[in-house]
Amino acid sequence: MSNRLRHFRQTLTAAALAAALAAPLALTVPGVAAAQERGGTMNIIVQPEPPILVLGLNQQGPTQTVAGKIYQGLLTFGFDLKPQPELAESWEVSPDGKVYTFKLVKNAKWHDGKPFTAHDVVFSTSKLLMETHPRARATFSKCEKIEALDDYTVQFTLKEPFGPFLQAFEVSSAPMMPKHIYEGTDFKANPANATPIGTGPFKFKEWNKGSYIHLVRNDEYWKAGKPYLDDIYFRVIPDAASRAVAVEQGTVQQTQFNDIETFDVPRLKGLPNVEMTTKGYEFFAPLSWIEINTRNKPLDDKRFRQAMMHAIDRKFIRDKIWFGLGRPATGPVNSVTRFFEPNVKKYDFDPKKAEALLEEAGYKKGADGTRAKVRLLVMPYGETWTRLGEYVKQAMKRVGVDVTLETTDAAGWVNRVSNWDYDLSFNFVYQYGDPALGVTRTYVSDNIRKGVMFSNTMGYSNPEVDKLFAQAAQTNKDEERQQLYSAAQKILVEDVPVAWLLEMEFPTFVDKRFKNAVTTAIGVNESYDSVYMVKK
Amino acid sequence: MPRIALFISQRLVKAVFVILAIAVFNFFLVHAAPGDPAAVMAGEAGAADAKFVEQLRQQFGLDRPLYEQLGTYMSKVVQADLGYSYRQQRPVFDLLMDRLPVTLSLTLTAFVLALLGGIALGTLAAMRAGTWSDTAITVVGLTAYATPIFWIGLMLILLFSVNLGWLPAFGTESIGAGYTGWDAFLDRARHLVLPVTTLGLFYMAVYTRLTRASILEVRDMDFVKTARAKGLPEWRIVSVHILRNAILPVITVAGFQAGHLIGGSILIETVFALPGIGRLAFEAVLQRDYQVLLGIFLLTSVVVVVFNLLTDLIYSLVDPRIEVAP
Numbered sequence: 001m002s003n004r005l006r007h008f009r010q011t012l013t014a015a016a017l018a019a020a021l022a023a024p025l026a027l028t029v030p031g032v033a034a035a036q037e038r039g040g041t042m043n044i045i046v047q048p049e050p051p052i053l054v055l056g057l058n059q060q061g062p063t064q065t066v067a068g069k070i071y072q073g074l075l076t077f078g079f080d081l082k083p084q085p086e087l088a089e090s091w092e093v094s095p096d097g098k099v100y101t102f103k104l105v106k107n108a109k110w111h112d113g114k115p116f117t118a119h120d121v122v123f124s125t126s127k128l129l130m131e132t133h134p135r136a137r138a139t140f141s142k143c144e145k146i147e148a149l150d151d152y153t154v155q156f157t158l159k160e161p162f163g164p165f166l167q168a169f170e171v172s173s174a175p176m177m178p179k180h181i182y183e184g185t186d187f188k189a190n191p192a193n194a195t196p197i198g199t200g201p202f203k204f205k206e207w208n209k210g211s212y213i214h215l216v217r218n219d220e221y222w223k224a225g226k227p228y229l230d231d232i233y234f235r236v237i238p239d240a241a242s243r244a245v246a247v248e249q250g251t252v253q254q255t256q257f258n259d260i261e262t263f264d265v266p267r268l269k270g271l272p273n274v275e276m277t278t279k280g281y282e283f284f285a286p287l288s289w290i291e292i293n294t295r296n297k298p299l300d301d302k303r304f305r306q307a308m309m310h311a312i313d314r315k316f317i318r319d320k321i322w323f324g325l326g327r328p329a330t331g332p333v334n335s336v337t338r339f340f341e342p343n344v345k346k347y348d349f350d351p352k353k354a355e356a357l358l359e360e361a362g363y364k365k366g367a368d369g370t371r372a373k374v375r376l377l378v379m380p381y382g383e384t385w386t387r388l389g390e391y392v393k394q395a396m397k398r399v400g401v402d403v404t405l406e407t408t409d410a411a412g413w414v415n416r417v418s419n420w421d422y423d424l425s426f427n428f429v430y431q432y433g434d435p436a437l438g439v440t441r442t443y444v445s446d447n448i449r450k451g452v453m454f455s456n457t458m459g460y461s462n463p464e465v466d467k468l469f470a471q472a473a474q475t476n477k478d479e480e481r482q483q484l485y486s487a488a489q490k491i492l493v494e495d496v497p498v499a500w501l502l503e504m505e506f507p508t509f510v511d512k513r514f515k516n517a518v519t520t521a522i523g524v525n526e527s528y529d530s531v532y533m534v535k536k
Numbered sequence: 537m538p539r540i541a542l543f544i545s546q547r548l549v550k551a552v553f554v555i556l557a558i559a560v561f562n563f564f565l566v567h568a569a570p571g572d573p574a575a576v577m578a579g580e581a582g583a584a585d586a587k588f589v590e591q592l593r594q595q596f597g598l599d600r601p602l603y604e605q606l607g608t609y610m611s612k613v614v615q616a617d618l619g620y621s622y623r624q625q626r627p628v629f630d631l632l633m634d635r636l637p638v639t640l641s642l643t644l645t646a647f648v649l650a651l652l653g654g655i656a657l658g659t660l661a662a663m664r665a666g667t668w669s670d671t672a673i674t675v676v677g678l679t680a681y682a683t684p685i686f687w688i689g690l691m692l693i694l695l696f697s698v699n700l701g702w703l704p705a706f707g708t709e710s711i712g713a714g715y716t717g718w719d720a721f722l723d724r725a726r727h728l729v730l731p732v733t734t735l736g737l738f739y740m741a742v743y744t745r746l747t748r749a750s751i752l753e754v755r756d757m758d759f760v761k762t763a764r765a766k767g768l769p770e771w772r773i774v775s776v777h778i779l780r781n782a783i784l785p786v787i788t789v790a791g792f793q794a795g796h797l798i799g800g801s802i803l804i805e806t807v808f809a810l811p812g813i814g815r816l817a818f819e820a821v822l823q824r825d826y827q828v829l830l831g832i833f834l835l836t837s838v839v840v841v842v843f844n845l846l847t848d849l850i851y852s853l854v855d856p857r858i859e860v861a862p
Binding site: 041043048049051052058059060061132134137138188193194208209210211212214231233235236237238239241242245246248249251408409410411412413414415416418429430449451452453454455 | 569570571572573575576577578579580581582584585586587588589591595623624625631634635638686690693694697698705706707708711712806807808809810811812815816819821822823824
């Protein structure tokens with residue numbers, strides 16, 4: 001199954017590459033060139049409504065999708081997670097993996113007309129993002145110095161090699177921010193935050209709060225002839241049923257991430273006017289799991305956690321709760337992320353094995369058939385997770401574990417999980433293309449921090465794992481990193497610090513008249529400078 | 537007349553204390569919910585470190601002791617300053633004013649239509665009690681009252697928007713259509729038809745039942761018999777004699793509901809994607825945007841107090857036996 005998938009992916013990647021190569025040639029063929037003509041308006045759902053659009057200050061999912069059209073990063077990433085030029089036209093890495101030199105495009109301009117230069121890059125990475133962006137802070141604090149060699153050359157010197165350093169230049173990980181607007185100001189209180197200024201193909205025009213965000217074509221965009229669309233409206237539609245209607249009626253031409261509830265997906269897939277794809281999320285590669293507080297009894301026992309892996313049917317979850325979206329997870333790394341290790345201990349769905357493990361761990365059945373009681377704090381992120389909670393309760397009941405479901409809202413959930421006040425919960429986390437960026441943080445013991453969400457909230461600690469993850473990040477030799485990450489994955493799968501569920505896939509629905517919407521691993525967060533509308 | 541002036545001024549003085557007490561109570565109420573805005577934003581970002589949350593708490597002033605936060609808030613409230621939403625980077629007053637027109641055009645229209653329709657239908661049903669038209673009105677009213685409001689909304693969308701294609705399903709205007717003048721007005725009106733109908737049906741059911749019950753009580757009283765014996769025409773008996781005496785309970789409920797008009801309707805605004813105050817409030821709850829939530833509570837409490845006062849005044853107009861007393 002996974003082989004076939006990989007083959008499928010390779011074929012698609014090859015096709016995408018071929019299309020990319022063919023594009024410049026196509027311009028010389030009049031008939032084909034006419035297809036990519038200017039004009040057209042795209043309506044895209046944005047849900048929930050972002051609080052602000054300044055990507056350097058807020059990296060919430062919907063903010064990334066909207067602001068990805070306004071701001072840009074130095075690099076973007078293909079479906080294979082290999083870097084591609086964006087604001088950096090070329091880059092070099094020194095053999096010791098400590099010095100990264102970027103050559104910038106020379107004709108990029110901010111939306112207010114000022115030129116984009118190396119000084120903006122230095123300011124963004126060494127000042128602004130260090131202050132406001134948790135992920136960028138983690139990466140750029142590894143730099144010894146960041147300097148502009150000239151107006152269009154930037155050099156990053158690292159204290160020690162860091163394998164996934166290039167991944168840090170994707171637009172949401174390090175959006176380039178205008179120095180002339182933010183230098184010397186209180187970034188978060190800057191009045192300019194109401195009218196974001198980036199280098200991207202679309203400019204901010206109007207935000208009718210609660211209703212829509214209007215972006216218009218940047219006529220001064222640095223890629224000649226682009227973008228093709230005249231404007232983009234991001235429409236706020238808070239009710240899931242209404243969003244599905246909007247797609248059916250053609251009021252909106254695109255939805256992404258979890259805009260459409262999973263149970264609506266099969267119905268919308270059959271519509272004649274839209275196409276569905278699950279590509280374009282490779283950079284995020286979310287992995288879902290049952291979060292396990294390993295401090296609490298009986299969850300501190302490895303055998304209990306292994307029993308959970310056997311008791312829960314991940315294929316059922318994929319087919320019946322996620323309606324076919326995603327792949328059952330086999331371990332801590334999503335198989336589309338780099339350094340995935342397939343040869344790990346397998347936990348097939350087998351309630352008998354689960355019961356045997358529970359017996360062995362000393363959890364005998366009581367008079368009422370119950371071996372143990374645990375609480376499950378259901379993640380308040382929509383109907384699907386509620387159904388998952390109900391399934392887990394049933395599945396655990398079959399092996400004699402009594403699960404009490406607890407509900408809360410987003411604030412309560414973050415508050416309780418980050419302060420370790422739970423037994424079981426759900427979670428899903430983005431992997432950002434490299435284990436050092438998106439996987440390590442969940443399992444290493446120096447990231448056990450009370451009050452911090454998406455840290456090692458389970459309290460899992462294994463010195464061997466800590467060592468492997470630390471070593472793997474500090475080299476940029478891929479074979480070496482693969483060995484270290486493979487070893488770490490094998491240990492983790494044996495220890496079950498969380499019970500992995502699915503390598504999640506999100507459905508992107510795009511109106512068939514709009515082409516090139518999903519071309520890279522960041523999919524809908526891409527700048528959309530090459531999206532065009534076929535007119536009839 | 538001075539009696540009325542005295543009554544109003546005394547009520548207004550009391551109202552100020554009531555509203556201040558409500559503000560203090562609200563403050564503790566919103567802070568009693570678990571988590572805070574910093575936690576919500578950390579959850580939404582999908583990544584966080586200790587500094588991220590700490591910075592947010594500092595920016596929102598949440599690192600201060602609660603009594604100090606209360607002091608800051610109350611000192612602003614007495615200056616009629618509703619505070620600032622750090623999440624949305626805008627003053628709360630501006631946020632409310634942005635949303636108010638949408639909410640009022642929805643709730644006021646629905647309210648007025650429901651009130652007029654409800655009284656008319658209720659009267660009709662009561663005067664023909666026991667006939668098929670009474671039964672029909674009662675059944676429709678009960679159904680509208682008992683059916684979940686969002687479901688009615690979705691079904692109306694399905695019928696009139698998806699299947700028949702007559703009316704737009706959501707939003708307040710055709711975005712990007714660039715209408716001006718009369719066209720823009722018509723466009724907005726078309727967008728309001730379904731939400732107003734949905735919300736109006738619910739209110740109307742209440743008024744219909746109230747009016748009907750109240751009229752049934754009044755219509756056999758002695759003074760009605762006297763009026764009839766005098767040979768007054770039926771329409772005059774109904775409108776002047778019966779309705780005027782039967783309307784008080786309707787005014788009570790209407791006054792009560794009018795106070796809540798400004799709060800909007802969370803369900804209607806969500807289903808029809810209307811950017812109104814109800815949705816603002818709902819989102820503020822989930823996001824723990826304390827300032828916005830407190831602003832909405834305060835505004836609502838002011839309106840409720842004002843409408844209670846108005847209701848009392850209207851009582852004395854409709855029924856001279858009721859006197860205002862300070």
